[in-house]
Amino acid sequence: MRAKVLGVAVLAGLALGSANAATVVKIATLSPLSGPVANIGEQINLGAKLAVSEKAKYFLDKYGIDLQVSSNDDQATASVGVAAAKKIATDRNVLAIVGTLNSSVVTPVSEAVKSYNLAIVSPANTATTVTDRGLPNMNRICARDDAQGAAGADYLAKTLKVKTVYVVHDKTTYGEGLATEVKKGLEAQGVRVVFEGTDEKSNFAPLVTKVSAINPDAVYYGGLASTGGALFVKQLREAGVKSAYMGGDGLDDSELQKQAGDAAKGVLFTTAAASVDVVPAAKKMEDNFKKTFKKEMLGYGLMSYDAANVVLAGIEKAIKDNKLKKGKAPTRAQVMKAIRGVKVNTLSGTVEFNSVGDRKAGYLYIAKVQDNLDLKVIGQVAVKAPKP
Structure with a gap:
């Protein structure tokens, strides 16, 4: 009898723990973390990490969501990027990707993850063909070539x-x-x-x-x-x-x-990458970047920070649009749709996408x-x- 009572108590504890456990939601970064342009790829990774870390407590307290970042290396090579993207797609906790650096990488990557309804918000891909294809999952916050x-x-x-x-x-x-x-x-x-x-x-x-x-x-x-x-x-x-x-x-x-x-x-x-020189509001973010990572922030660190915040706004919009209960994560399809419809004030200005995922208005420097x-x-x- 004692064993049965203990079993019930353990089960009750487990049930309580499950009820209080946060739902894991990941944002993946995909950029060159090795090779000749790794210094820029690292900026994309770290900028996104900073944005997520700043919003983590808010999402946990309000939505019961544990935000995490999955960092992935594409080596600035299309085949490596596609392989990494397919691996990212198998992790159902990943709801969107911030990346890539190279247009020649994001073009096949966006095709590879399209069937998974996995949205991409790019801070750096400028080739016109990136969005001219009209993919529902491909967006960018940088200006076109x-x-x-x-x-x-x-x-x-x-x-x-x-x-x-x-x-x-x-x-x-x-x-x-x-x-x-x-x-x-x-x-x-x-x-x-x-x-x-x-x-x-x-x-x-x-x-x-x-x-x-x-x-x-x-x-x-x-x-x-x-x-x-x-x-x-x-x-x-x-x-x-x-x-x-x-x-x-x-x-x-x-x-x-x-x-x-x-x-x-x-x-x-x-x-297309804004700098602190022309975006005074980014000074605080730059200081946080240096303090957190012990590295200087470059323009694409700022742009990736903005791209990640666009993704986070999309996740929040998907939660609200679909009236999801606390602890319930939106689907990839819901996030993909929500990202295309966001209007977000970022450090580099207002981000709003047109029907093919181009930023409607922005700046070049x-x-x-x-x-x-x-x-x-x-x-x-x-x-x-x-x-x-």
Whole structure:
């Protein structure tokens, strides 16, 4: 009899524990945590972690939800990213993904998780094809390459008043797409463009020779600093080429200064990543980032923080829209639908998506490397997503 009473007491305790246990909900991050662009990928991971940690108590107390982050490495490689995404999709506690860094990765990843109703909110993927496909699960809070390309072309043509530009891209989805938009914008303004793609990542001597022969007013590089953009400008300067050097947000990376050294002075780039310089409200977040992770925050740390907060707003909206009881998590389909319909005030401005997942309105920034190798934002351009 005593054994039976003890059993009932244990069962009662277990039942009480189950009633009080929070429901685990995970947000996955997917970004390069190893390889040449790991420093930016880490920013995406840590920015999301900070956002989740700040909202954890609120979700636990109000909704009975235990928020967690699952960090995943895509190595900036499509096949690795797809494999990681499929693994993420098998964890039913994951309701959304923040990522990726590379458009060439997010394109197949978003297709791979579409059937799982797994929403993605990207802080960094700018290629037009990312959202032009109209997937219901793909969203981004950064500006598109057609906006970034136009902004870069306008700066070169109207501010620098160039007549000839040598446009080079790295043959990636991101690099070629951005370079093509710049070419289009320049030619529309009567600027002569020489256009070339290259797989080279270290020895640019043959290309430098071509550029030297033409002596353009500017060189535009569509690609990443860490995999060519930094060494290209270094070798141009070593060869005596003094043309202005500009690129897109792929140059928004400390590897530019590390690899190029003094050759980085004067380099210009457009970026969709807001910085504390132009977003004073982000100062507190930057301080929290440094205190929490003992690292400097870069632009994509801030953008990932915003992207994660958009996901959290979507989860909360799904809970409210579906009148879920405390401790009941929404489904992935409910979250996917809710994210597409949110309107959230973030550090980088109001985030609201159009029917294909583009941010309706936002900003691009033009930055310049100073003589002390620090960055300075020298321009801000308001942009709107094109009609789907």
